[in-house]
Amino acid sequence: MSRLNLVKLAISLLLPLSVGAAAGMFTSQAVPTWYASLNRPSFNPPNWVFGPVWTSLYILLGISFYLIWKENPSKYRNLAIKVFSIQILLNFLWSFIFFYFNLIGVALLEIILLWISIVAMIYLFYKIKPIAAYLNIPYLLWVSFATILNSGYYFLN
Numbered sequence: 001m002s003r004l005n006l007v008k009l010a011i012s013l014l015l016p017l018s019v020g021a022a023a024g025m026f027t028s029q030a031v032p033t034w035y036a037s038l039n040r041p042s043f044n045p046p047n048w049v050f051g052p053v054w055t056s057l058y059i060l061l062g063i064s065f066y067l068i069w070k071e072n073p074s075k076y077r078n079l080a081i082k083v084f085s086i087q088i089l090l091n092f093l094w095s096f097i098f099f100y101f102n103l104i105g106v107a108l109l110e111i112i113l114l115w116i117s118i119v120a121m122i123y124l125f126y127k128i129k130p131i132a133a134y135l136n137i138p139y140l141l142w143v144s145f146a147t148i149l150n151s152g153y154y155f156l157n
Contacts (some may be wrong), residue, residue, distance in 0.1 A: 012066035023095035041152030080124035087117035
């Protein structure tokens with residue numbers, strides 16, 4: 001592997017993991033206070049599940065992004081990188097909207113936009129490198145579950 005590809009791999013992994021770590025710091029502050037006071041949907045997983053799941057998903061997301069980034073520049077690759085950037089920004093913002101600002105309804109609308117951006121990213125990744133798309137199926141499934149969970153919090157609170 002070339003030095004440039006090693007740098008791209010490191011950045012590709014660090015980007016989503018850093019986003020997750022930053023969002024997690026704000027999330028962890030709200031969990032014992034505001035979040036603990038909410039009425040929870042019956043299917044809400046235990047709090048300890050979220051850290052390992054998100055870490056695994058961010059690693060898969062980073063690997064898939066690397067597989068796209070290392071491809072030769074093209075119209076589709078550049079668009080895929082833009083859509084990846086939009087979805088990672090939406091991913092980052094959701095935690096702040098939900099946990100920091102306590103705006104459950106706005107977070108629900110935002111996570112729907114996140115879900116749409118993930119579908120678009122998977123579609124674009126598939127056109128370039130199918131394995132990069134397949135690596136994001138667990139991410140799409142988890143965000144689908146998170147959307148339902150967010151809905152449950154919205155309707156119960």
